[in-house]
Amino acid sequence: METSAQNIADISHLVTQYQAVPGGLLPLLHAIQGELGYVPESTVPAIATGLNLSRAEVHGVISFYHDFKTHSVGRNTVQICRAEACQSMGSRQLEAHAKQALGIDYHETTADGSITLEPVYCLGNCACSPSVRINDDIVARVDAARFDELVAKLGASQ
């Protein structure tokens, strides 16, 4: 368990950077997550003090948005699009395959810490469905075989 003192030190430069930005909480949370991979609970007091908010307000914002994680995630995030256009092209079967192949459910991380599986609702690639996002890369027309290939490239154990 990291000590909160360490985390406060870790993010203080970011808090300073976004303190005076109007509506700066979301950009700050993105920046913290960009640096640490998630937004640790222990950083909430420093965020709240820096932005002159209550801890409850900061917690409320972190928990409202799907993007913000409060626990560490895998080295890679794999998102499967669950929205209608991808469903029309078989994303329901794809998600079942992915869960089975990785041995995890949504919001879980493989035992080796390689992959966190997340649902996503539309990647805007709806004419070439089903779509998967791996970190910042979006991949079109993913079937079970293609999914396995992509996962193998990430070096995950199958």
Add this chain to the structure above:
Amino acid sequence: MKFYIPQDTTALACGAEAAAHALQAAGIEPVRNGSRGMFWLEPLLEVDTDAGRIGFGPVSSKDIPSILDALEADASSHDLYLGQVEQIDYLASQQRLTYARAGLGDPVCLDNYQALNGFKGLKTALAMTGQQIVDQVKDSGLRGRGGAAFPAGIKWQTVHDAGGSAAADKEPCQKYIVCNADEGDSGTFADRLVMESDPYQLIEGMAIAGLAVGATQGYIYLRSEYPVAHKLLNTAIERAVAANFLGENILGSGKTFHLEVRLGAGAYICGEETSLLESLEGKRGMVRAKPPLPAIEGLFGKPTVVNNVLTLAAISTILEQGAETYQNFGMGRSRGTLAIQLAGNIKRGGLIELAFGVTLREVVEEYGQGTYSGRPIRAIQVGGPLGAFLPESQWDTPMDYEAFAAIKAMIGHGGIVVFDDTADMAAQARFAMEFCVVESCGKCTPCRIGSVRGVEVIDRIVANENRENNLILLHELCDTMEMGSLCAMGGMTPFPVRSALAHFPSDFTRQGRGDN
């Protein structure tokens, strides 16, 4: 010969990067253009030759050597040869205003944008008063392209008039232009295509909006699911500032407009304008009650124009070509062009910009050429996850805001998702409720709780548990959601549910389905 390989999300998702590398390996540095929006052809390789700009697609890295060989001899002999790109029927038959520049060149190249009439609208606007610009927008008949179709000129007039007149001894009232780029509807990518293929057009439109209403700060609220658009927009803004199309004293006019991209964090509800404003303020994306309208009390409590990407992008066309030209497209009260996005189970998916009035059948049959799977089309969902599922009997409806409203459907943001005959419409109805469970902001009980109950009731109906009573219950639940929710999330989730029930009742009668 000049080579082009797009850098938009869909082209990249289909392997454009590998194709570009294969060209580089052959000693050719391709221009990384935007997409034309013919997504079934991506990655689309274009080559400027003596015989015009010809295309090959969809290409993979393996095809590059044989294409280069064919270019030396007879290009048309290659299997992937498409002829002149602009004569491909899909593109040639469109009426492109907003997407006229899409795919022509490097989207963030300022010289390219200006060579294609870019920033002419802004220059025209700089010589006009705010009221004159607002009048132009009113005359154009432009209606908001986000989904609600509210007349843009009237919204602008309200913001223009808000905050009292800027008396000489008084600080002018701070106003904002907010671009809603939280394009969350499944089956839509029109905003993304503007931002990735022609971002300066949006920047120009926002600057003009700022001049019109007296706003000096703009924000583009972009969804985090669009990493490519994020990168391109930031580059474009940086360059526009450097060239003084944005910032202080724009082109020596004394006018100021600053622009910044703000990233969402994966919440569908933030596409609703008041929720978006809350999010921009750094809060939970909870929907606000209206009134007050955002035009009076919007971002940070100040008068704010909130417009969709396509609405703002159309502004530069209107100012450049005149309100009358724009007004000449369309039918009835739906003026201008509509960006139709053809998606889902479709052979030729992509962006189709046409004047209002084309029928759904023409779009899916002539442009789309039927399903990708080759099976018959069963249902079409228009307007995103809150849009109705339309059976074949309704496909001859012209795409016009009023005509769609008349059949209890909506055009919304123009997304069309096609399903083949393997689709289970009861499962789709259940998903509509499930999506509402995941994405409701939680402010209104009918939406927050009703959606959870909706999933349960549909499960019971499908399981044939007390069927008749549960059907009554589902309709009553839909009534409550429609009438008791503040925004369209809870208010329109019943649309796909009810349309599935009305037009595909047999799907709700199967017994002993595996997933119960």
